[in-house]
Amino acid sequence: MDEEVVKAYIRAGEIAARVRDEAARMIEPGRRLIDICEYAENRIVELGGAPAFPCNISINSVAAHYTPVIGDEAVVPEGAVVKLDVGVHVDGYIADTAVTVALDERWTPLIEAVREALERALETVRPGARFADTGRAIAEAIQSRGFRPIVNLGGHSLARYRVHAGESIPNAFDPAIPGRYSPGKAYAIEPFGTNGEGLVVEDRETVTIYSLARLGLRRRLTSLERSILEEVQRRFRTLPFTERWLSHLTSDVQALRKSLRRLARMGFLTQYPALVERRRGMVAQFEHTVLITDGGEVIVTTSGSTG
Ligand code: MN
Numbered sequence: 171m172d173e174e175v176v177k178a179y180i181r182a183g184e185i186a187a188r189v190r191d192e193a194a195r196m197i198e199p200g201r202r203l204i205d206i207c208e209y210a211e212n213r214i215v216e217l218g219g220a221p222a223f224p225c226n227i228s229i230n231s232v233a234a235h236y237t238p239v240i241g242d243e244a245v246v247p248e249g250a251v252v253k254l255d256v257g258v259h260v261d262g263y264i265a266d267t268a269v270t271v272a273l274d275e276r277w278t279p280l281i282e283a284v285r286e287a288l289e290r291a292l293e294t295v296r297p298g299a300r301f302a303d304t305g306r307a308i309a310e311a312i313q314s315r316g317f318r319p320i321v322n323l324g325g326h327s328l329a330r331y332r333v334h335a336g337e338s339i340p341n342a343f344d345p346a347i348p349g350r351y352s353p354g355k356a357y358a359i360e361p362f363g364t365n366g367e368g369l370v371v372e373d374r375e376t377v378t379i380y381s382l383a384r385l386g387l388r389r390r391l392t393s394l395e396r397s398i399l400e401e402v403q404r405r406f407r408t409l410p411f412t413e414r415w416l417s418h419l420t421s422d423v424q425a426l427r428k429s430l431r432r433l434a435r436m437g438f439l440t441q442y443p444a445l446v447e448r449r450r451g452m453v454a455q456f457e458h459t460v461l462i463t464d465g466g467e468v469i470v471t472t473s474g475s476t477g
């Protein structure tokens with residue numbers, strides 16, 4: 171494995187861990203979500219990285235895929251369970267990490283179950299080990315504490331400029347699940363646990379994150395739509411982005427949103443609706459990125475505590 175690639179992953183991991191922990195300390199009732207996320211995204215750049223995706227801040231039964239929009243007035247509610255998910259890339263090499271903060275101690279057992287699940291899961295990650303064994307460790311840790319893993323979310327392989335590079339690491343035990351950890355690859359391990367059903371569904375009304383799907387066939391586009399695509403291709407390539415990162419293109423926020431939706435309908439953009447627990451159970455998540463080098467050494471790029 172190229173030494174420069176290893177260095178880029180480790181640097182991305184260091185920045186991600188630091189920003190995750192700093193931003194997590196900002197989570198308190200009444201704090202604006204947008205202030206927390208903009209702090210995180212700006213801090214990533216200040217430390218020499220770039221955001222690999224918009225800072226995700228997901229409250230209570232929202233599991234993932236919410237980032238504040240332009241002018242977002244939402245604040246951290248009293249007693250909330252808040253997931254903060256941060257991605258950093260250095261030269262396209264991505265570190266992906268998340269923590270959950272509970273503002274009411276009645277949710278501590280859920281948080282601890284998922285934190286424990288990540289620790290047990292990381293013990294299974296080594297060259298040649300089966301993804302299925304990670305799924306087993308996660309499911310056992312969460313179920314033994316009386317909660318359910320969210321089985322339609324999971325970890326994933328990472329590649330240059332690709333957050334989801336094709337392989338999935340299950341959050342449930344299924345011995346038939348194929349796949350093994352390969353040297354030279356990076357993986358995000360991310361258990362989710364809930365007191366609900368253990369499934370997420372898409373909230374199609376809440377789309378705040380997009381990525382480029384394809385280019386071409388530009389002649390039917392408005393000038394704003396064309397400039398969105400050019401900007402996305404140049405700045406984010408295939409990485410996810412959000413409307414806040416395009417606000418300089420127009421002062422008309424409604425036009426910007428309408429253009430993003432239309433580009434998604436036409437197939438130029440992929441949209442990522444917010445993911446909500448189906449029975450509106452409370453959701454906790456912890457995530458680390460692991461790099462498996464040629465020497466067989468496993469490096470947890472997001473070093474430090476998981477909370
Ligand atoms: Mn993540």
Ligand code: MN
Pocket residue numbers: 266325326358360457
């Ligand atoms: Mn991830």
